[in-house]
Amino acid sequence: MADLRYIEGYPEYMYELIKVIEKTRSKRKDYVPKQMTMEEREEVLKVHPDFASGGKRKIKIGVNKGDTAPFEVADLLEAYPLIDEGDVDIKKPDYDVDIMIIGGGLAGTTAGIWANIKGIPRERILLVNKLRHGDCNSIMAEGGTQAADRENDSPVIHFIDAIGGGHFTNKPDVLKSLVTDGPLVMEWLEELGALFDRNKDGTFVERWGGGTCRKRMHACKDYTGLEEFRVIKDEFQSRKIPTIEHKPVIELLTEDGRVTGAILANIETSEYQIVKAKTTIIATGGFGRLHIRGFPTTNHYGATFDGAVIAYRAGAKLRDTDTVQYHPTGAVFPPQIVGHLLTEKLRSMGAQPVNIKGEAFVFPLEPRDVEASAIIRECYVKNNGISTPAGLKGVWLDIPLIDVKNGKGTIDNAFPGMKRMFGRFDIDIAKNPVLIFPTLHYQNGGIETDPWGKTTLEGLWVAGEASGGVHGKNRLMGNSTLDCIVFGRKAGISTAEYIKSSKGGGKLTLKHLERYIKSLKEAEIPPERKTPILLPDYRGKKALARSIKIF
Amino acid sequence: MGEKKSIMDKIAESSRFFTTGIDDKDIEHWVTIHIMGRAYKVPAGLTLMQAMEYAGYRFITSCGCRGGFCGACATIYRNVGDYKLYAALACQTRVEDGMYLVQIPFVPAEKANYDIGEEDYDYTTIVKYYPEIARCVACNTCTKACPQDLEVMDYIQAILRGDFEKAAEGSFECIHCGMCAMRCPAGIVQYHIGQLVRRLYGRNAFKSPESLKKRVEEIKNEIYEKDFEKLLCASTEELKKLYTERKRESD
Ligand SMILES: Cc1cc2nc3c(=O)[nH]c(=O)nc-3n(C[C@H](O)[C@H](O)[C@H](O)COP(=O)(O)OP(=O)(O)OC[C@H]3O[C@@H](n4cnc5c(N)ncnc54)[C@H](O)[C@@H]3O)c2cc1C
Ligand code: FES
Numbered sequence: 001m002a003d004l005r006y007i008e009g010y011p012e013y014m015y016e017l018i019k020v021i022e023k024t025r026s027k028r029k030d031y032v033p034k035q036m037t038m039e040e041r042e043e044v045l046k047v048h049p050d051f052a053s054g055g056k057r058k059i060k061i062g063v064n065k066g067d068t069a070p071f072e073v074a075d076l077l078e079a080y081p082l083i084d085e086g087d088v089d090i091k092k093p094d095y096d097v098d099i100m101i102i103g104g105g106l107a108g109t110t111a112g113i114w115a116n117i118k119g120i121p122r123e124r125i126l127l128v129n130k131l132r133h134g135d136c137n138s139i140m141a142e143g144g145t146q147a148a149d150r151e152n153d154s155p156v157i158h159f160i161d162a163i164g165g166g167h168f169t170n171k172p173d174v175l176k177s178l179v180t181d182g183p184l185v186m187e188w189l190e191e192l193g194a195l196f197d198r199n200k201d202g203t204f205v206e207r208w209g210g211g212t213c214r215k216r217m218h219a220c221k222d223y224t225g226l227e228e229f230r231v232i233k234d235e236f237q238s239r240k241i242p243t244i245e246h247k248p249v250i251e252l253l254t255e256d257g258r259v260t261g262a263i264l265a266n267i268e269t270s271e272y273q274i275v276k277a278k279t280t281i282i283a284t285g286g287f288g289r290l291h292i293r294g295f296p297t298t299n300h301y302g303a304t305f306d307g308a309v310i311a312y313r314a315g316a317k318l319r320d321t322d323t324v325q326y327h328p329t330g331a332v333f334p335p336q337i338v339g340h341l342l343t344e345k346l347r348s349m350g351a352q353p354v355n356i357k358g359e360a361f362v363f364p365l366e367p368r369d370v371e372a373s374a375i376i377r378e379c380y381v382k383n384n385g386i387s388t389p390a391g392l393k394g395v396w397l398d399i400p401l402i403d404v405k406n407g408k409g410t411i412d413n414a415f416p417g418m419k420r421m422f423g424r425f426d427i428d429i430a431k432n433p434v435l436i437f438p439t440l441h442y443q444n445g446g447i448e449t450d451p452w453g454k455t456t457l458e459g460l461w462v463a464g465e466a467s468g469g470v471h472g473k474n475r476l477m478g479n480s481t482l483d484c485i486v487f488g489r490k491a492g493i494s495t496a497e498y499i500k501s502s503k504g505g506g507k508l509t510l511k512h513l514e515r516y517i518k519s520l521k522e523a524e525i526p527p528e529r530k531t532p533i534l535l536p537d538y539r540g541k542k543a544l545a546r547s548i549k550i551f
Numbered sequence: 552m553g554e555k556k557s558i559m560d561k562i563a564e565s566s567r568f569f570t571t572g573i574d575d576k577d578i579e580h581w582v583t584i585h586i587m588g589r590a591y592k593v594p595a596g597l598t599l600m601q602a603m604e605y606a607g608y609r610f611i612t613s614c615g616c617r618g619g620f621c622g623a624c625a626t627i628y629r630n631v632g633d634y635k636l637y638a639a640l641a642c643q644t645r646v647e648d649g650m651y652l653v654q655i656p657f658v659p660a661e662k663a664n665y666d667i668g669e670e671d672y673d674y675t676t677i678v679k680y681y682p683e684i685a686r687c688v689a690c691n692t693c694t695k696a697c698p699q700d701l702e703v704m705d706y707i708q709a710i711l712r713g714d715f716e717k718a719a720e721g722s723f724e725c726i727h728c729g730m731c732a733m734r735c736p737a738g739i740v741q742y743h744i745g746q747l748v749r750r751l752y753g754r755n756a757f758k759s760p761e762s763l764k765k766r767v768e769e770i771k772n773e774i775y776e777k778d779f780e781k782l783l784c785a786s787t788e789e790l791k792k793l794y795t796e797r798k799r800e801s802d
Contacts, residue, residue: 054559134621139616140620149760149762149767151762156775168791184767190759194753221724223620226620235667237662240664293563294566295562301615393565417619420619425645539572539609540572543607
């Protein structure tokens with residue numbers, strides 16, 4: 001690899017290929033491939049990892065027995081707890097609170113604030129984090145947040161966009177909550193002082209998102225999640241709501257089908273602690289680090305499906321476990337950032353996917369699964385992809401076209417984050433295109449919720465990416481950060497009301513594990529398989545092979 | 552069917568390097584780095600984070616987003632034959648032969664607590680919560696320590712002049728890794744101050760859009776309820792029809 005000659009960050013042979021696409025750029029300026037018909041969509045989706053054969057099986061035990069899920073997901077559900085009976089003394093809680101929130105991304109952090117606003121004293125709330133508060137997917141959101149606040153738009157139109165994008169599988173009442181609360185959430189973020197992109201008159205700059213028929217994407221340059229999250233976290237911390245870091249929840253505690261608390265483990269010292277809680281909100285985010293079907297991912301280090309695993313054992317129902325979102329545009333070059341996201345906002349502002357021959361081969365803003373499939377087809381069926389020195393394939397994303405369409409300087413101004421990411425490896429995105437391929441991005445399904453974030457289990461709420469239903473089998477861009485803030489807020493309000501009506505609480509037991517372990521044994525699941533996995537393992541093969549236990 | 556399966560297999564195979572631990576047999580070029588003083592031979596071209604993992608470290612701290620957004624992986628390093636200390640994000644920086652590095656998993660710094668709606672939109676609010684800002688001697692050490700290459704000192708100086716717009720813009724891409732504060736001889740916590748300024752600016756400098764206010768009113772008055780009642784009992788066929796008949800607003 002190091003022997004290749006590099007020009008402007010690219011190996012010479014790739015740099016030569018860029019000239020091909022430069023030649024067609026002026027023609028493509030005014031040419032946009034047609035949107036696919038429903039039939040064409042169906043056809044191309046056959047190469048989507050969700051629909052291509054293999055990779056999945058039926059879940060063998062638990063509430064969703066018989067449902068289909070990727071191997072990686074089914075394996076985690078069909079697994080033994082990290083603790084054995086007798087390992088822990090659950091009788092004496094270290095914390096006794098009204099609301100325990102598991103996972104402090106946008107969803108969990110918002111939930112804490114709203115529970116506090118609705119009258120739950122700060123010391124009766126507890127936010128528990130596996131990593132630091134803020135090491136999460138939320139902080140990485142780039143492109144934007146949808147909310148129907150422009151004159152020619154409405155929550156109803158937003159609803160129709162989202163349900164079509166979700167292939168009509170979304171839970172309608174939950175989706176209604178999402179779209180109607182969108183503008184309320186924007187108003188709240190504005191009050192908190194979030195810096196959205198604005199026009200001179202104060203109105204929001206709103207742009208296209210894939211699969212929408214209105215421009216309703218609100219962005220903060222290409223650091224939308226960072227800005228939304230740090231403002232919300234600042235508010236949370238200013239309210240002095242207690243937070244614990246580096247202590248993941250490894251199991252829930254229950255009494256008769258009601259969630260009553262949880263077991264935490266200090267990730268450095270392994271010491272366990274017990275939390276007693278009248279209500280619990282799971283906001284643990286997604287599962288990108290499972291590398292489903294062997295795809296690289298955009299997700300943070302802790303995206304390992306823990307919340308669903310522990311809730312499932314306790315008896316909560318999951319939904320849409322069979323679908324996974326692959327973002328159409330993940331980086332495939334340079335190798336240091338493989339899998340990283342190139343925001344959809346690039347395409348909303350005019351960037352085009354282009355093949356090795358310099359042809360624009362797909363409408364740039366199809367729903368994500370369709371767009372991703374078209375790119376896979378271009379590379380692996382039509383063989384119009386470009387290979388990298390590391391052996392990956394991809395197509396170009398013609399980013400410089402944005403400046404051609406909108407004027408010089410647009411890219412620098414709207415995408416400082418992207419520019420920095422590639423600039424670190426000597427690639428100037430305002431000058432040259434970059435190579436992209438679909439990357440594992442989002443957990444479409446999750447723990448089933450109602451319009452207030454309540455799960456099928458008493459005492460247990462869920463919010464954000466960990467939940468299932470609102471996006472059905474495919475989420476649209478900008479609906480996830482919205483989902484987190486809307487349902488974080490709803491879960492906070494709803495748990496607060498529940499507590500005020502003196503409900504909640506109970507004994508701390510692990511009875512649900514006894515039942516679950518019995519069915520694991522009946523299904524002959526290998527006892528070595530233990531979950532939640534908490535973190536992925538990327539240690540080098542050689543170091544791992546020679547690693548011995550000395551303590 | 553067989554062919555489709557093989558597409559997935561090909562993708563998984565080609566991505567293996569990035570989804571599991573690295574295998575020596577895939578590597579041609581090597582460099583040596585020193586992690587907390589110990590030398591390790593690692594594949595060339597990796598990020599500091601990937602290189603540490605290759606060497607056998609499994610991160611439990613100092614690793615968050617892996618994408619340059621969270622600041623968990625802040626790292627201090629020095630190159631052989633160079634007297635300077637550099638700060639970098641381990642997940643966004645390539646290994647170079649002879650690096651000496653250590654990670655900073657935590658920054659002990661205090662954040663002020665406030666109710667942003669109650670604070671005055673001017674410099675007095677900043678000195679009330681962070682009086683140490685006045686101790687800035689403009690040494691520029693903070694700027695040199697910033698792995699995002701922000702002009703940290705410039706935004707601190709802008710705050711001292713009361714120019715919140717410049718400060719908000721100058722600090723906008725801050726990921727709160729805390730390296731500026733760790734190096735500041737005056738004990739200023741630049742990133743917390745930047746946050747307060749951005750919130751004050753974001754809350755006070757803009758006129759709220761009329762259409763947003765109007766929409767919020769409409770929602771509170773439940774004017775969309777009737778439409779939703781119909782939508783919630785619509786059949787998939789009816790929804791499909793509504794979806795395909797949508798009119799896309801013009802670009
Ligand atoms: C690169 C990227 C770009 C994106 N861009 C957009 C966009 O432009 N628009 C949009 O709408 N959406 C976008 N998304 C999706 C969106 O950001 C996420 O889906 C959403 O923010 C998830 O928020 P969350 O609060 O549910 O989970 P997260 O933000 O992931 O937070 C979950 C937290 O829970 C913690 N946790 C996990 N397990 C445990 C445990 N066992 N115990 C305690 N804590 C635990 C995690 O470490 C994490 O801190 C993007 C996602 C990524 C990765
Ligand atoms: S791990 Fe988040 S910035 Fe490096």
